[in-house]
Structure formats: C-alpha cells, structure tokens
Amino acid sequence: MTKHAALWNPLANDSHPAGWISSDAITLSNLIRQGIQPSPLMVCSGGTSSRCAADGLWTLDLRARHRQMVISEAGDEVEIGAGLSMAEVLEGLQTRGRSIPVGLSTVPGCGFVLTGGISPLSRSQGLAMDHIVGLRGVWGNGDCFELSAPVSPHEEQQQWRGLLGAAPFLAIVTAIRLRTQELTPLVIWRSIGSAQQLSIAMEVAEQWNHSASLQWTWNERIELFIVCFANDAAAIKAVESLKTRLGHCPESSxxxxxxxxxxxxxxSLARSTDLQGRIHTEIVSKLGPAWGQRWPALMAELEQLMRRRPHPGCQISAQQLGGKSSQVPVSRTSFLHRDAIWKPWCTAAWSAGDTKGRDRALEWLWQTNNLVSDYCPGAHLAQIHPHLSCHKAELHDAFQDWLPGLNQLKTHHDPHGLLPPL
Incomplete structure (x- = not known):
C-alpha cells in the first residue's frame, strides 16, 4: 500500500521506503511471525520524527487503522488509537470538558506520550506518560499484549516499565488508555526577549513553585513563552512580576x-520570516537540573554558536520541568531523569539535497549538543537516532543503569531485532 497521508517531517516524507504496512494487530502479529525484511521496521504514528520512514525500510503506518477514541462514561479515562494526533485527541476530549497534557505542538502522535510526553503543564500535571493506565499492541516477536498499570511487583512490572519510555525499541503500541484531566483555561504570555532578559527569566523560573512554566527558543530572535493555569492566582502574579522585572519586551502579549x-x-516569534524551500532537520534533546549560577557561562558560549549556525533553521530551545513530573519514582518508568528541571533541544537544519549543508548542520549540532551536555547530562529520546553517530551515547544518557534491563526485555520480546537497536 501507499502511505496514508503525507508525513509532517520533510526528511522522512522525502525518503524512499521499501513499502508501507497498514494492518490491525492480529494481521501485524502474523506478518511479524512470517518475517519483515529488511529491518528495522519504521513506525509512524504522527509522522513528525525523522525516523518514521527511511530509505529501503518498511514503515508501519498506524494512522489509517488505529484511530479509535473511546471516552469512559464518567470522562475520567480515554482509550486512543495510536494513529491519532494529539490535536485530534484534544479535540475529542474538549467536547466532554476533559483534556490530557500535550506538548508545545499538537501535531505529534502517540509516540509523544510513550517517550515521556513533556508538556508546558508537566510541572502541575506530570508527564503525559504518567497518565497511562493501559496499553495494547504487539511485541517485536509478534506476541500480542494487553497490559494495565501494575499494582504490585511482578513480571509485568518490568514490561510496563520498559514500554513507558522505551517502547520504540520493544513493541508496536496500537492503543493507549489514559486518565484525563478537567479542561482548565490557560494564560499564555509570549514575547521577544534579549539574551539578558532570557537569563533573568530562567533565574526567576527556577524558583517557581506553582503551575507556571517557562519555554524559550533561540533562532533569529529569542522567544519567551510562559504557560500557567488561569485559576492559579499565584502563578499569574508571578508572571506579571517577571514581566515588570524584564521591562520592555517586543511583541509582548x-x-x-x-x-x-x-x-x-x-x-513563531523567533523568526521574522518563514524558511524558504524544503528543509530537513534532526533534533537532539537533553535533560538536566537547574542551571542557576552556571547559566551566564553557558549563555556566552551559546551566543558564539548561534552566530556560527550554518542554516537559518538551526536553533536551540528549552522547556521547564519539575514539580509534579519529579514526584514519580524512578523505578516506575524508563524516563529516569525525574530530577530534571530543563529539557533543552538542539535543531540542525539544511536544505533538502544539500549534502555538504547536512554535514555542516550536523557538525554544528554535535558542537552545540556537547556544550549543552555539560549542563544537562541526561537524554530525552523524543526522537531516536540509530542512523546517527550519537545513538549509543544517547541510549546510555537516557537509560543509564536500566539499559541492561531493557536489553533483557529486548532479547525476550524482540529477539530478531525487528525494531530499532538498543
């Protein structure tokens, strides 16, 4: 078959896969047992990652056959098919006055939830992953599974822990059951800021103990983006106080x-004009503690790197965690960095077909990532990179001493390496 629809990620969309698979779980199980070659199998749920399709490999497109959405009678739980985007999930839930925490973009699919689900609401509602109460799918060996959140230690607890944060290496998840939250209005403040204003905002944000969270992105300009609940008076007061301290901020709203x-x-505020032409990107994400007094030194080096970026699409961004996201025991999921306060991510960009431009962009990415890693040693595998030189280091930084346990799960549940390698 052909792909269900164009992919959001241009690099993946421009690839030439061996073919596209669209099937229910039973048919997929049979296909896996018969053997899918070559491997690894790519999986597309939202179409936003650079490895949801690749040259010469098969892609399982979940977007056509896994689109169910079942909200419980009380509205406190929802089952979603793994082919739905976060925008579609939110649209369905808001008709019942419910929601789940999603990211800064609502375009991604369920891979966002399964790899952690960091959100502007993570400080007050936890990671999207922390709301999962049930999973269905097919292991890499073809066995179908249906799991519920374990209530006591047993064999399924290891499987559950592996799937929450490392599912792309172990299984194809076709449906997720999550707790929902009451839909609550949000206050969002956006502006352009200077490097000095960003420094002040980060220093202040690291002291917050309410629902407000700071996000920023640095491209042609620096955009500040703060989110809090409209019914959180302390958070709104803190945002107003920060605005006063920062002084004039262009395009403030x-x-x-x-x-x-x-x-x-x-x-959208960080660039004055849209990028022209077909742009390919790779994104690497890190996790780490509060930067505190170390931020000025990092800022100085980031300013140098931003002056040398090889393409207008190259940029650095970050979002704030902490609060409720830090309260889940490390041993419960494969998201180990529960003490993380910041998730910075670096984006390398180049014009499609420009091989030398790709090399320059990736070299800039490695330089930037190496610098940020000194301050944020953990990795967040929102996108995986088995095709890049950083893959092994990312696995170590993401999973640390849990990596041997994940390899044991992979040996049992994906012995032939159908899915990307650990």
Whole structure:
C-alpha cells in the first residue's frame, strides 16, 4: 500500500521506503511471525520524527487503522488509537470538558506520550506518560499484549516499565488508555526577549513553585513563552512580576485560551520570516537540573554558536520541568531523569539535497549538543537516532543503569531485532 497521508517531517516524507504496512494487530502479529525484511521496521504514528520512514525500510503506518477514541462514561479515562494526533485527541476530549497534557505542538502522535510526553503543564500535571493506565499492541516477536498499570511487583512490572519510555525499541503500541484531566483555561504570555532578559527569566523560573512554566527558543530572535493555569492566582502574579522585572519586551502579549487545543504556535516569534524551500532537520534533546549560577557561562558560549549556525533553521530551545513530573519514582518508568528541571533541544537544519549543508548542520549540532551536555547530562529520546553517530551515547544518557534491563526485555520480546537497536 501507499502511505496514508503525507508525513509532517520533510526528511522522512522525502525518503524512499521499501513499502508501507497498514494492518490491525492480529494481521501485524502474523506478518511479524512470517518475517519483515529488511529491518528495522519504521513506525509512524504522527509522522513528525525523522525516523518514521527511511530509505529501503518498511514503515508501519498506524494512522489509517488505529484511530479509535473511546471516552469512559464518567470522562475520567480515554482509550486512543495510536494513529491519532494529539490535536485530534484534544479535540475529542474538549467536547466532554476533559483534556490530557500535550506538548508545545499538537501535531505529534502517540509516540509523544510513550517517550515521556513533556508538556508546558508537566510541572502541575506530570508527564503525559504518567497518565497511562493501559496499553495494547504487539511485541517485536509478534506476541500480542494487553497490559494495565501494575499494582504490585511482578513480571509485568518490568514490561510496563520498559514500554513507558522505551517502547520504540520493544513493541508496536496500537492503543493507549489514559486518565484525563478537567479542561482548565490557560494564560499564555509570549514575547521577544534579549539574551539578558532570557537569563533573568530562567533565574526567576527556577524558583517557581506553582503551575507556571517557562519555554524559550533561540533562532533569529529569542522567544519567551510562559504557560500557567488561569485559576492559579499565584502563578499569574508571578508572571506579571517577571514581566515588570524584564521591562520592555517586543511583541509582548498575554492571552487566555480555553486549553492546549487553542494554544498559539510556539516558536513563531523567533523568526521574522518563514524558511524558504524544503528543509530537513534532526533534533537532539537533553535533560538536566537547574542551571542557576552556571547559566551566564553557558549563555556566552551559546551566543558564539548561534552566530556560527550554518542554516537559518538551526536553533536551540528549552522547556521547564519539575514539580509534579519529579514526584514519580524512578523505578516506575524508563524516563529516569525525574530530577530534571530543563529539557533543552538542539535543531540542525539544511536544505533538502544539500549534502555538504547536512554535514555542516550536523557538525554544528554535535558542537552545540556537547556544550549543552555539560549542563544537562541526561537524554530525552523524543526522537531516536540509530542512523546517527550519537545513538549509543544517547541510549546510555537516557537509560543509564536500566539499559541492561531493557536489553533483557529486548532479547525476550524482540529477539530478531525487528525494531530499532538498543
């Protein structure tokens, strides 16, 4: 078959896969037992990652056959097919006055949830992953599974822990059951800021103990993006105080929206003009503690790197964690960095077909990532990179002493390496 629809990620969309698979879980199980070659199998749920399709490899496109959405009678739980985007999930839930925490973009699919699900609401509601109560799918060996959140230690606890944060290496998840939250209006403040204003905002944000969270992206300009609940008086007061301390900020706006389904696009203020032509990207994400007094030194080096970026699409961004996201025991999921306060990510960009431009962009990415790693030693595998030289280091930085346990799960559940390698 052909792909269900164009992929959001241009690099993946421009690839030439061996073919496309669209099937229910039973048929997929049979296909896996018969053997799918060559491997690894690529999996597309939202179409936003650079490895949801690749040259010469098969892609399983979940977007056509796994689109169910079943909300419980009380509205406190929802089952979603892994082919739905976060925008579609939010749209369905908001009709019942419910929601789940999603990211700065609502375009991604369920891979966002399974790899952690870091959100502007993570400080007050935890990671999206922390709301999962049930999973269905097919292991890499072809066995079908249906799991519920374990209530006591047993064999399934290891499987559960592996799937929450490392599912892309072990299984194809076809459905997720999550707890929902009451849909609550949000206040969002956006502006352009200087490097000095960013430094002040980060210093202040690291002291917050309410629902407000700071996000920023640095491209042609620096965009500040703060989100808090509209019913959190302490958070709104803190944001107003920060605005006063920062002084004049160009293009400053403070708006109330009914929920994340209506949040403005993050990053749009950081560029004065849209990028022209077909742009390919790779994104590497890190996790780490508060930067505190170390931030000025990092800022100085980042300014140097931003002056040398080889393409206008190359940029650095970050979002704030902490609060409720830090309260889940490390041993419960494969998201180990529960003490993380910041998730910075670096984006390398180049014009499609420009091989030398790709090399320059990736070299800039490694330089930037190496610098940020000194401050944020953990990795967040929102996108995986088995095709890049950083893959092994990323696995170590993401999973640390849990990596041997994940390899044991992979040996049992994906013995022939159908899915990407650990």
């Amino acid at each position: 403070m708006t109330m929206v009914p929920g994340q389904h209506a949040q403005p696009p993050f990053g």
